[in-house]
Amino acid sequence: MSRLTRFSVSLESDLLARFERLGRARGWTNRSEALRQVMREALVQEEWERDAEVVGTLTLVYDHHRRELHDRLTRTQHDHHAAVLATTHVHLDHDNCLEMIALRGRASLVKRVADELLATRGLKHGRLTLTTTGRRLG
Amino acid sequence: MSRLTRFSVSLESDLLARFERLGRARGWTNRSEALRQVMREALVQEEWERDAEVVGTLTLVYDHHRRELHDRLTRTQHDHHAAVLATTHVHLDHDNCLEMIALRGRASLVKRVADELLATRGLKHGRLTLTTTGRRLG
Amino acid sequence: MSRLTRFSVSLESDLLARFERLGRARGWTNRSEALRQVMREALVQEEWERDAEVVGTLTLVYDHHRRELHDRLTRTQHDHHAAVLATTHVHLDHDNCLEMIALRGRASLVKRVADELLATRGLKHGRLTLTTTGRRLG
């Protein structure tokens, strides 16, 4: 946790009042917390745009009866083992599996590994979620 | 323009420094302006989620040689004339047209009119952009 | 309009049935139209990713009493007149204006012009919508 800075700011009263109502609705505990949230969201987007070191989580859904699919996913993850932090496998029902894969590296590398996994034939659905290492978000 | 409120806030120094760098990169002129931008973005999203009165702009691309398509777009807009503020037509080349349609009303109505226009057979591309009447964003 | 190609394809029956229900709900008139829509959406995204020539529409909301804002928007558009196809101005109420600006050029140029306009101090909201020249979408 980093040192706090106290500063003052002038904003339109209406804008501030509406933003505070929104913060309460979302459960943000106070004005500082609400500002932190929207500032961090903007910063995470920017880390991905300038190809900084980031974390991404890849969500995949597939039918595990397609054995070659599961094997190929595992092989691709091993090919990029330095970028794969962890993988969790959830049995959704008799046929369907969910896999959550945590990836870390420069944004362009994380996207490339994700694209390679997303191209696996037979996936039902897959999506990369962009997040952060947390280092630069005090 | 509404009255200004001055208040002070405590934030992690690192977070603040990074947010200010981002603001400079995007051309936001100072700390207050940068905070305003991210607060407003959150508020516009929330107007759409709670079905407030909003403004949307619909962007359509199509081949104007398909006469029935242009006629149907015009008819649908007339059916909802109270929600359609203005339409601009741009000739992109010999075949292709761009149409920008400004819509206003409750979020659910704007989405319904947009969906009806987007379902017009033969469109090459279409997308609804969510924005605001500006009234509640001081 | 380009020549049609007829081809056959094998898909899981359940997937096809569900996709056709979705298409009917959205008003797509038949199976070919529904496939066209989802194929085009993927292609428009790809045009932007590989920096092809594209069309973008920029939606801005602001208070026109801030005269310097309106002047700066106009000036920036003139600076990039080759990229600005058309601008429509809508009076939302006594204070608020909506501006829809059609931009054309390589994706990176359209984004840069949009970013410059979005950085104008005092805007209430702004958003760039990604669309296509239509040329490569038969």
Added chain:
Amino acid sequence: MSRLTRFSVSLESDLLARFERLGRARGWTNRSEALRQVMREALVQEEWERDAEVVGTLTLVYDHHRRELHDRLTRTQHDHHAAVLATTHVHLDHDNCLEMIALRGRASLVKRVADELLATRGLKHGRLTLTTTGRRLG
């Protein structure tokens, strides 16, 4: 895996050629696989819109030194244990943790549980990813 249906479809030659190039670039192995991918993406979106039973994965980044934060996240997950399928915790560095939480239930429930977790004071970043149980995507 469901039974296959074979059918034929007519599409503009240019559109088809471009879509196949895109499919090759993304590693989709053939025309059927490429069509499956874009159809499924549209269907997953629709499951969330009509509040069907869905799967979501929640990605959180936080500083684990804030003990009350970790405790509150755990407590909230237990409060909704029927919706939480699995949680994976990754140590990103000395300070930062990544948590990937798999949620299942009607779309509105999954969103509510995610919102409650996302409102935890002190999170650095969090995002809900929308996916599917896979049941209706043959």
